[in-house]
Amino acid sequence: MPSTSLSDRGTLASTTPARIDYDAYHEAMADRYHPTENPDGKLPLNIAENRLSWHELKARIESITSEREIPEWVAGYTSARGALTFRKAVARFLTAHLTGCTIDPDHLGVSAGATSVIEMTSFILGEAGDVAVIPAPCYPVYRQDMAAFAGVERYDLVTHHELSEIARGPALTITHLEDARREIQASGRRFRMLVLTTPDNPTGGIYSTGQLSEMADWCIEREIHLVVNEIYGLSLIDTSHPGIAGDYGDVEPFHSFANVMADKQSDYLHLWYALSKDLGISGFRVGVVHSRNAPFIRAYQNLNLTHSVSNHTQWLLSHLLTDAEFMAGYIARNQRRLTNSYALVVDCLKRLDIAYAPSRGSLFAWIDLSEFMEGDSEADELTLWREIFEEAGVVLTPGPGFGHPKRGLFRVVYPCVTLEELRVVMERIETFVESRRG
Ligand SMILES: Cc1ncc(COP(=O)(O)O)c(C=O)c1O
The missing domain is CATH 3.90.1150.10 (Aspartate Aminotransferase, domain 1)
Known part of the structure; x- marks a missing residue:
């Protein structure tokens, strides 16, 4: 050095x-x-x-700020893991649009973007030198988010070689996990976290509920934390679009991992979300962690001050997220725009005979x-x-x-x-x- x-x-x-x-x-x-x-x-x-739908949110956000007075609490300190008002708004939004099952605001922590949530989670769950297993290919910046402060090392788990092997979705199996565990143990380290991204960055693959449930059982039994990142959970592709429908066959719709968490009630299961991608507002810096692990949430509360979201942003977005009718319409229109753009790309790739992984979302x-x-x-x-x-x-x-x-x-x-x-x-x-x- x-x-x-x-x-x-x-x-x-x-x-x-x-x-x-x-x-x-x-x-x-x-x-x-x-x-x-x-x-x-x-x-x-x-x-x-995602720049396709900002014009809609911009107009809505401008009307929220012009029609309302800023409340007193916005100027002072609030809970470091997110003001209760905001966590309630996020819980309602997630319940209505992403998870389908009820999310409790007490099970949420809010930080400045998914990046902060990933860093905080790694810091609280892992010791320096522990290993986070991530099926490859995956979001490059996980490496830095997990290692820079927490010292958690990324292990890229290779499950396939050619794109044709993931045409029906992620190829990850328990055998892959067993192999990774053996190799990590043999190197004297600990397999501490399994991180799945669904829909996936970059493949657009979606894990089925069956896969998630099986992975969850495997992790819980071995005291490995399973964290599922649903940052693209509302950026779904309409697989019935005539230009792309032939790529899919019978597909199971996206189901949030929150349902598996509600089912299994384990301290080893956690969910990440952020408004950056589905709402196209990465600059607002809002990320969310959902966990039923009470000590985890307490640690989050005590450490998150360096990562908190501005109260002004929390106040503003509380009004946006709880406008259920607007949000439902926005999500549907955004998905239509995403699908149209994706179909244009696929149309060209097919003509050129260039292989691609059929995307379900992202x-x-x-x-x-x-x-x-x-x-x-x-x-x-x-x-x-x-x-x-x-x-x-x-x-x-x-x-x-x-x-x-x-x-x-x-x-x-x-x-x-x-x-x-x-x-x-x-x-x-x-x-x-x-x-x-x-
Ligand atoms: C899978 C995944 N996680 C996290 C992030 C970071 O999101 P944020 O801007 O909310 O920090 C990204 C951004 O590309 C991502 O693709």
Whole structure:
């Protein structure tokens, strides 16, 4: 480690970028596409944001703030894990729209985004050096959120190699978990947490209730914490859309893990949620943990001050979230927009015969461009990623960091641009593919 004025941790942080694709994102934003003013401009599709429905929420939020006086409590301290008023609003929202089963505000903690919730949960449940098992590929930033403060190490559990193996959903089985447990124990460490994301980032896969229940029993028996991240739980794709219906067959609808938790009543089961993706308000920084583990919630209460959400945001969003009729309409319209954009991507991928994992939800298409790589290394993948940026002006999220060994897989964040812009993106990708094959 080079000698600096910082701690070793600080020095490591100063030399470890949060993501390898941020620079390309900023480069693209500085020369962003506009249909008339910059038609050859760049289109970044690498950051997980949904921009399709903000106009609706913006209008609603503006009317909430213009019609109401700010109450007294907003200016002072409140409960560090979220004001009771807000936790009640979140509980009502989750019950009505995500879980179907009743959520108790006493079983909730609220922090500044899912990132904070992940960090807090890892800190409270794990010792430094403990292991969190995550089926690969998965959200790259888990690594940092779990390790930076809590010291919990990520273990990427490989369950498949080709996309065709996850066409019907996540491939994770108990055998995979047993194998991972043996390997972790053999290395002298402890398998402390299993983290599942459903719908998944980046594959869009959904775990069935049967799978979740089986994993929960396995974890409870071994005193391993099972945490399910449903941050994309309302960003669902309509699998009956005629352009994509052929990809699915008979699919079980999404069911929140909260139902399994209600059933099993265990201290080892927890749920993460956030408003960042389903409501497209990542900048508001609101994440939620739901747990029936009373000491966990007490620890959360005592530690969360560094991660709390501004009272003004809590007050404002209490009014938004409890407007059940507006929220139900918003969620349905948002899902229609997501589905239309996703179907546009799939239509192009099918024409080009590019493999993808059929998505049930999330903001992503996970696609296989490995045929365009020169070799099979991470460097070859990053070269291809840069070539797509330079030749097509499109930034995708590259595979390194997702923890999967197959090279040449890329994530397309299709709702971070308008449908019209997405058409331009897919035309450019088509031109790139044809020129490479041609
Ligand atoms: C699976 C997953 N968890 C957590 C996060 C972080 O969310 P937040 O912005 O609420 O911190 C993301 C963001 O992309 C994500 O995809």
